[in-house]
Amino acid sequence: MDMIEAIKARKSIRGFKPEPVARETISQILAVAVRSPSSLNTQPWEFHVVTGEALNKIRQADLEAFEAGVPPAEGVPGQRPLTGIYRRRQVEQAAQIYELLGIPWEDRARRREWDKGTFRFHNAPTAIVIAADKSLGESATMFNSGLITQTIALAALDFGLGTCIHDIMYADIFRRFTGVPESKRIVICLAIGYPDWTHPANKLESKREPFQNITTWYGF
Ligand SMILES: Cc1cc2nc3c(=O)[nH]c(=O)nc-3n(C[C@H](O)[C@H](O)[C@H](O)COP(=O)(O)O)c2cc1C
Secondary structure, rough: OOHHHHHHHHOOOEOOOOOOOOOOHHHHHHHOOOOOOOOOHHOOOOEEEHHHHHHHHHHHHHHHHOOOOOOOOOHHHHHOOOOHHHHHHHHHHHHHHHHOOOOOOOHHHHHHHHHHHHHHHHHHEEEEEEEEEEOOHHHHHHHHHHHHHHHHHHHHHHOOOOOEOOOOOOHHHHHHOOOOOOOOOEEEEEEEEEOOOOHHHHHOOOOOHHHHHOOOOOOO
C-alpha cells in the first residue's frame, strides 16, 4: 500500500469480524513495526498479544469491574476532564459516533452501553498491549510507544486488518490475567482484527484541524 494512502486510510475500527487473526500475521506486523525509531535506540516496547479465551476472560473481568463502578486506572487520559477546544473536539466526535449508531444524546443508557466498548476491546479477536520497563523515563516511554503504536496500526492495513488504539482501562486486571509484573508500565493497547465494514461506528470520518491553523512558518 502506498504510504500516503495508508496514512489516510487508517482509522479507528470499533466493530470487528469474529474471524481470528493468525499468530503468523501478527508476527509479520510486529517484525516490521520494530523498525520504529526510539530515543537512543532504547526500543522500550514489549508486546503482550492476547486472543481467544485469554482475551475473553479479561473482557469479562473488565466489564464486571465497570458495572461495579470501579474507576479506570490512574493515568488513563479519559480520566482527566478536557476543557476548551479539546473538550469541544471530544464532544463533537462523540456526537458524530452516537448519530451514526442511531443513539439520541438524551439516551444515557444506550450511550453508556456503547461506552463500554473500550472495556471489551471493541470485541476485537486480538489485542496487542505495549508495555515498557518502569526503569525508563515515563515521557520517553510514552513518546517511543506512540511511534511504534502508529507503525503497528499502519502495517496492519497491509494485511487487511483494522485497529483501535486505546488505553487499558484496568491495568491490574490485565496484569492478573497475563502475569505482566508491576515493574512494567502498561502503556497502550491496539485492538486488532478484520474490520466489519457494515458496523456503523466504522463509518466515522473523524475530523482534523487543517494544518494551516496550527502551523507557524519561519524564514520562508
Ligand atoms: C492514546 C490514545 C488513546 C485512545 N483511547 C481510546 C479509547 O479509550 N477508546 C476508543 O474507542 N478510542 C480511543 N482512541 C482512538 C481515538 O479516539 C481516535 O484515534 C481519534 O478519535 C481519531 O480518530 P481516528 O483514529 O479514526 O482517525 C485512542 C487513541 C489514542 C491515540
